Amino acid sequence: MSKSLFRKKSIVSILKDSQDGLSDAHGGGELNKVLRVRDLTALGIAAVIGAGIFSTIGEASYHGGPGVSLLFVITAITCGFSALCYAEFASRVPVSGSAYTYSYVTFGELAAWVIGWALILEYAIGNIAVAISWSGYFNNLLAGIGNAIGVNLSFPGWLTSNYDSASPELYAAAPHIAGIPIILNLPAFIIVVLVTYLAYVGIRESKKSANFMVGLKILVILFVIVVGAFYVNVDNWSPFMPNGFSGVLKGVSAVFFAYIGFDAISTTAEECSNPQRDLPKGMIYSLIICTVLYVLIAFVLTGMVSYSQLKVDDPLAFVFNAVNLPKVSFLISVSAVIATTSVLLVFQIGQPRIWMSMSRDGLLPRKFSTIHPRFKTPSFATIVTGFLVGIPALFLNLTIVTDLTSIGTLFAFILVCGGVLLLPPQEKNPHSKRFRLPYINGQFIVPVIVILFAYLFRNELPQRFSFAGGWEVWKHNIPFFFFVVAALIFTILSFVKKLSLIPVLGLLSCFYLMTEIGFRNWVVFFIWLLIGLTIYFCYGYRRSKLAQA
Template sequence: MTGNTLYRTLCRKKTFTAEDTEPGKEKFRRVLTVFDLTSLGVGATLGSGVYILAGTVAKSIAGPAVVLSFVVAAIVSSFSGVCYAEFAGRVPKAGSAYIYSYVTVGEFIAFIIGWNLFIDHTIGTASVGKAMTNCLDAILGDPQKRYMKKHYPMHVDFLGEYPDIGSFFFIMLIAIVLAWGVRKSSTLNSVFTVLNLLTVGTVITSGIYFANLSNWFIPKSEIPVGVKGGEGGFLPFGWTGVVVGAARCFYGFIGFESISTTGEETKNPKKTIPLAIMFSLLVATLVYVGVASVLTLMWPYYDQDTEAPFSVVYEHLGMPVIKYMVTCGAIFALFTTLLGCLFPIPRILYSMASDGLLFEFLSIVNEKTKTPLVATLISGLGAGILSTVFNLEQLVEMTSIGTLISYLIVCVCVLILRYKNNDTEVRDNDTNIDSNNSFFNSWFDLANAKIPNADTQFASRILISIYTITAFVFCICSVNIDCYGGAYQVPIVVTIVFTVAVLLIIPIVLNRLPQAIENLMFKVPFVPFIPCLSIVLNFYLMMELSYKTWIRFGSGIIIGIFIYVIYGARNSIEGKKQSVSEDIKDGQIQKIAL
């Protein structure tokens, strides 16, 4: 394979024919509404963390200002959310960030993203299944834990203490529900999401009754000796605590991207999916802010319990009934999160298999249930096995990185498409460009072009590439600056200053370039600034993850690349289309020559 052929193979893009979008040709049943998708997004986002995360961040990171941390995290999440919303309107197909990047960036990057999402959601499903059985087992007095540790202990360092059979059966039960039909699983998800929100509403209402505003303004002199309470007041750990807390709270908003995998099962997806993404983020923000507010108003922030804050607070307040309601709410939340985590996996596998990048049997849609039955059961089996042999801490460490990478890619893709030259035949006739000044005209748009052309498209892609690389370098240096001292800090500080200057200049230059004029149901506002900011923030959060997470991520990617090389690259539908097109072109050339 020549270098040119290899490049064309890795960068070939997904195209849709009239047959692909023709009404009546869908394999799935379009039954999902805005309410269904919002319930899916809220259920996937508001897991058990809604009852735990606020107490953890308030105790030693942000104090009562955890409320502001959730607001900041919501704003940051919305940056990625609006990018997903625009892409959902552009490409209303199953596959989430995989299909978005396939249309925009190319096949190889799309495969890596799709494979990465598959791994990430599978591990996430396993971790939620594990958390659910741990919760139920604890309520019943740990019968499974005691029995399995006694008769079937696992004395392996990188595995759990015992095989968690309960979590395996829970996950397989959810997989069967999802395979049964999207309408039935969506209804069940909506019921448990409503029950979870009713529990949250009860918590917030009772919290308002017991609220004491003085708990937001506790002076330092009243903080017990030996307790890590900062400087007291509403901002005991300063604005730094708010920012650090926001980074922790950000993970509480992960899950809305599950909505974007329903493109072929949704009524009017170009309108419904963007609305559902925005609504789910809004509901999640209101819930998190409300829960964080009442928790820190009911009880001093420095005395919060990090594992079960609400249960402990209600026990102190002498309200055991609400304490048990919170426990039930956590179970409802875990159930909906389990549905939300497992739901996208078979859709991603189906989409990749339909494109020929994964094995064909994964693209089979059952005629009766109208779901990717085989892919759903295989997804449940894989997640169930992981939850059986690993413990919860190990699973949690392996999550999030795939989601953050998909957020990053979607933001980059939005930038690429906004500055794309959609009509190669069009020339900008409104300007007289001097060839000697073509560099300045294309890069700074001194000629004030109204629509993108080949020059401005090329300039934008170079700028986007430089911005992405610079953001990566800036985040690595920023996260690791405290690890080095003395003379080593000087080059790091210089690098940070230089990269900050580049990160500020490039969006301004990009803003000077013309953007494509398109009629979309939803468009990201303030382009290029919002996608650019989201790129930096997603890189920063990825850099905060441990090196073990990156090693596991790298191992999974290597396996994926192996599958792509031996199967995907050879069986790609787009590759076959490309070959047919080239054969036709060669035939025409030979005919002309004759």
């Protein structure tokens, strides 16, 4: 019996368990192997292009102006480093679990639990936000249809709001039970129930639905780009960065939230017909397609109206209303409903599979790894996910949900990039079609890059380490202080041990993006991790399969 907190699963044992079917944990069934490159790319695009491009892009454009297009490229490069690291792991460890499974192989059980717990934050909290966003777009869509036919089809305000954001007028208009006003977000709950059912009845149905929604969504987005280009006023692109580069960086969390999702592809590894070949391609293709669309949309938005007008919840619909194109604005509402539905679908597929992997390893009760005998899906875990997302979506107004989701996801990316550095080297096989992460010696490149960035930000660095504003100001710089320490450590390690460039740059770039997220969200994130560690030491540590071995 292993007592170590860092006991690891071997890649060989993981692959063998997958091939054997794990009938004792699966409930006697295996998952359908039906996904190919096209399907994986569609799932990635479905997860990435959603709430971000239809809502948070407005806030980012307001702060960064046309320069927000650079932030999309910077964030895409950061995600690209992580995608390549995910691809290296996924091609070696083609089983479901995403960063959780990958961390179990390289860092050991404690780190695997931490990352699995953080991924719950990413998927569940992120999906609550998406469900609430879907509700708003859907109600706007109903209002538009109602105006066209002269009938009020929209939900009353007390059925699309929450206690935190409800106005005094809404409190007065809402029905009361025992003197308590009833205010909830019913559409958000309904869409979670419907999507959870779709995920429950099987990956084949979910795959077909995702492919349809992605195809329609991209057609609408391309239509928006083409039509909007005719209404662009190039004068709006000047100044390019009205609030400087610091203004552009204010949109980090919103822009990164728009990219969250491509890692969800790796959680469907067991449903791929050829995971070692198809998973890496699906990740990279979806990331490239989404980046091109984001940059084009950013230029269209900031070209059609001044960046100063874009601090709105529905920026795409807003700009077309601003140029007197209400029909296109209506089309945006339709697309937004489809987009957020597809994001919800992919995350509802991904979360149960992470729980399934944790259950197989004994870190969660065995019930979470039960596979439905007919639908071949993790049935119990899917139902629990539905409750975890649906119930809070009824009542919550998650003002920090974007930052919380981003910080959890970036944390996962950091561990994946770090994990690649710890993977044992493999002999080259010219006949193998497995993806291999290109090795670029970072011995001199990493120090040069770090020195270059220190020079470019030489005016900002003294402010970051200044105590002039007292604790209330300096506490927000604590994450940046740890980033500087990490950058120095990896610079030295890269020079001494000739570390691979791509995972080092991925780790440091993700860490830097985390430093741009508010201090309050770091506090909440650490509280979440403490809760997870409590559960691990009270249950998973003793019941782990490695503990019994």
